[in-house]
Amino acid sequence: MKSDKMRKLSSYPVEGKFGKYGGRFVPEILMSAIKELEEAYVEAREDPSFKKQLKYYLSEYAGRPTPLYYAENFTRKLGGAKIYLKREDLAHGGAHKINNTLGQALLAKRMGKTRVIAETGAGQHGVATAMACAALGLKAEVYMGAEDMKRQRLNVFRMRLLNAEVHPVESGSKTLKDSINEAMRDWVTNLKSTYYLIGSVVGPHPYPMMVRDFQSVIGCELREQFLQKEQRLPDALVACVGGGSNAIGTFYPFEDCPEVQLYGVEAAGQGIESGKHSASLGAGAEGVFHGMLTYVLQDNEGQILNTHSVSAGLDYPGVGPEHSFLKTLQRAEYATATDEEAVNAFCTLSREEGIVPALESAHALAFAMKLAPKMRRDQAIVVTLSGRGDKDVEVVADFLGVKI
Amino acid sequence: MSRISKVFQSLKAQGEGALVGYVTAGDPEPKLTPIIAEALVKGGVDILELGIPFSDPIADGPTIQAASVRALQAGTTPKMVLEMVGEIKNQRDVPVAILTYYNPVFRMGLDKFFGLAKSSGVDGVIVADLPVEEAADYKEAAETCGVDTIFLAAPSTSAARLQRIVESTSGFLYLVSHFGVTGEQAAMEHSTIQLIQRVLPVTRGRVPLAVGFGISKPEHVKAVIGAGADGAIVGSAFVNIVSRCRSNVHQMLNEIEKTACKLKESAKQHNA
Ligand SMILES: Cc1ncc(COP(=O)(O)O)c(C=O)c1O
Numbered sequence: 003m004k005s006d007k008m009r010k011l012s013s014y015p016v017e018g019k020f021g022k023y024g025g026r027f028v029p030e031i032l033m034s035a036i037k038e039l040e041e042a043y044v045e046a047r048e049d050p051s052f053k054k055q056l057k058y059y060l061s062e063y064a065g066r067p068t069p070l071y072y073a074e075n076f077t078r079k080l081g082g083a084k085i086y087l088k089r090e091d092l093a094h095g096g097a098h099k100i101n102n103t104l105g106q107a108l109l110a111k112r113m114g115k116t117r118v119i120a121e122t123g124a125g126q127h128g129v130a131t132a133m134a135c136a137a138l139g140l141k142a143e144v145y146m147g148a149e150d151m152k153r154q155r156l157n158v159f160r161m162r163l164l165n166a167e168v169h170p171v172e173s174g175s176k177t178l179k180d181s182i183n184e185a186m187r188d189w190v191t192n193l194k195s196t197y198y199l200i201g202s203v204v205g206p207h208p209y210p211m212m213v214r215d216f217q218s219v220i221g222c223e224l225r226e227q228f229l230q231k232e233q234r235l236p237d238a239l240v241a242c243v244g245g246g247s248n249a250i251g252t253f254y255p256f257e258d259c260p261e262v263q264l265y266g267v268e269a270a271g272q273g274i275e276s277g278k279h280s281a282s283l284g285a286g287a288e289g290v291f292h293g294m295l296t297y298v299l300q301d302n303e304g305q306i307l308n309t310h311s312v313s314a315g316l317d318y319p320g321v322g323p324e325h326s327f328l329k330t331l332q333r334a335e336y337a338t339a340t341d342e343e344a345v346n347a348f349c350t351l352s353r354e355e356g357i358v359p360a361l362e363s364a365h366a367l368a369f370a371m372k373l374a375p376k377m378r379r380d381q382a383i384v385v386t387l388s389g390r391g392d393k394d395v396e397v398v399a400d401f402l403g404v405k406i
Numbered sequence: 407m408s409r410i411s412k413v414f415q416s417l418k419a420q421g422e423g424a425l426v427g428y429v430t431a432g433d434p435e436p437k438l439t440p441i442i443a444e445a446l447v448k449g450g451v452d453i454l455e456l457g458i459p460f461s462d463p464i465a466d467g468p469t470i471q472a473a474s475v476r477a478l479q480a481g482t483t484p485k486m487v488l489e490m491v492g493e494i495k496n497q498r499d500v501p502v503a504i505l506t507y508y509n510p511v512f513r514m515g516l517d518k519f520f521g522l523a524k525s526s527g528v529d530g531v532i533v534a535d536l537p538v539e540e541a542a543d544y545k546e547a548a549e550t551c552g553v554d555t556i557f558l559a560a561p562s563t564s565a566a567r568l569q570r571i572v573e574s575t576s577g578f579l580y581l582v583s584h585f586g587v588t589g590e591q592a593a594m595e596h597s598t599i600q601l602i603q604r605v606l607p608v609t610r611g612r613v614p615l616a617v618g619f620g621i622s623k624p625e626h627v628k629a630v631i632g633a634g635a636d637g638a639i640v641g642s643a644f645v646n647i648v649s650r651c652r653s654n655v656h657q658m659l660n661e662i663e664k665t666a667c668k669l670k671e672s673a674k675q676h677n678a
Contacts (some may be wrong), residue, residue: 029465033562186464191586290508304513305461
């Protein structure tokens with residue numbers, strides 16, 4: 003088991019590097035904190051009592067395992083490969099985010115930290131952080147771009163109901179990347195008391211590895227569930243990529259199975275040519291941002307660009323370094339879906355299956371809708387439905403020009 | 407010995423501490439930077455530190471964040487800043503260090519960046535988000551071009567790391583005074599003095615020590631030089647003048663010069 007693990011492509015990235023990607027490009031003042039975090043995490047992940055605790059909260063609190071649902075109507079409509087949905091929308095909070103926040107909040111507690119800070123874009127990670135902290139008796143403070151707070155008022159109130167403090171971020175573009183900047187500034191100021199609970203597989207080592215490990219519960223469960231249903235492995239896995247945590251959580255347990263195709267789907271927004279998108283892997287270049295070497299949307303001078311997507315959760319100019327690595331190795335393929343394609347998939351799944359997907363997840367569905375008809379009926383695709391779409395109903399109505 | 411180290415050494419011989427003055431290049435517009443630099447030097451700044459603005463300055467507080475926004479809006483690019491150094495050097499024989507984040511350097515390419523730095527007369531480079539662990543290629547490119555690589559140490563830096571950083575740094579060691587980001591402080595934290603005393607035995611006889619982040623008043627300068635540091639780095643105090651007086655350049659230059667003069671006086675008086 004252990005040696006099997008060691009053979010993995012990226013199980014433990016040496017010096018935090020996946021190939022050349024990742025690393026620890028942070029101000030010196032943070033180096034001690036991220037090394038302390040790495041040591042604490044490595045110790046925790048080998049500790050049976052930590053594993054037991056996490057397992058307890060994942061099942062009793064978050065409702066895991068989530069089902070692997072055969073979407074029969076959707077499959078019939080597309081007329082190709084069978085489509086299964088990994089139902090992260092049914093996890094507590096309505097998204098995969100809770101897998102990570104429970105893991106990190108438990109770690110924060112173990113490290114004796116009393117104060118947890120987090121960034122949030124749409125508010126999903128902020129809500130999941132607030133939930134985990136409330137459950138574990140930690141104080142949560144969430145940084146959120148002032149622009150995002152306007153767009154996602156409901157989640158702001160939700161976080162406050164959950165006893166989290168929400169700090170508006172007025173710097174830069176006042177969106178997700180700026181709330182990460184602000185959280186890092188808070189962290190360097192309050193290093194000793196504070197745990198920074200990052201929301202995706204981004205940031206300096208050990209975050210990309212650690213968040214991946216916590217999200218791998220998605221892929222581990224679906225592997226077993228699929229084996230039980232079909233007595234084999236799926237032919238393809240499809241997941242949306244913002245920072246990339248639900249995708250890497252889906253892919254990771256299959257990285258060593260070349261017969262399983264891996265597809266990550268980024269947001270093409272209004273189209274790559276329009277410049278209004280957030281396809282870091284598809285249209286970005288290598289850069290150093292938020293502590294990592296990875297694909298980044300940037301201009302010729304190395305300034306980070308503002309991004310666009312109809313789904314706030316994909317609206318990020320960087321991407322987890324392990325995805326940059328999988329892209330370079332050609333182990334995973336990265337595609338894009340536009341706002342329009344995502345909204346269409348959102349409506350299609352709602353109508354066909356009675357499941358309203360998150361707009362983020364709808365990007366994965368949009369790609370699956372193109373892929374399935376090209377595959378045989380005896381083949382199967384698993385799409386990770388990273389979240390539920392209740393939060394997006396207003397945005398979709400607006401996009402379709404419907405008054406509600 | 408590099409230009410920067412020489413300045414520290416000769417000031418030390420006169421019993422003076424060095425005043426290192428920072429402004430964000432291109433703020434409020436690129437054509438003013440050489441004039442602002444001139445005012446800083448006239449006032450008594452011994453070493454100039456010019457910031458290449460970056461869109462996401464995570465180590466900076468509101469003052470330098472706002473300066474970066476203004477500079478970027480005015481169209482400032484890394485190449486322009488490096489070329490400005492050439493212009494400043496034509497007027498004044500003052501050592502210049504560039505301060506930035508890693509992505510603009512990485513994007514241009516290390517060889518091109520240091521090639522341009524060298525031809526413009528840049529003496530040293532400081533990268534706020536590049537710890538020694540990630541700096542091997544960077545250091546090699548800088549050394550090839552004879553440019554100092556100035557690394558940072560912080561209150562959280564362990565004794566073992568401090569050794570490694572002191573071995574890697576050239577020109578001087580940039581000591582971050584407290585837990586936090588850049589920005590003016592009303593009072594200096596007492597822990598800064600203890601920090602200087604912890605670091606001095608490691609740097610003494612090897613590399614000059616300069617202290618920055620929150621150093622903004624003459625009494626701060628006096629305190630850090632008095633504690634044995636070789637230099638004090640003042641940034642946000644100057645950037646705030648630039649911001650406040652950006653519609654009146656004459657007043658801006660006047661105030662910068664006067665402030666630099668007062669700060670320099672305190673850097674001289676520590677032995678008194
Ligand atoms: C439902 C949902 N899916 C996906 C994402 C994108 O994040 P990641 O790429 O890390 O899974 C988000 C982020 O907010 C989300 O809320």
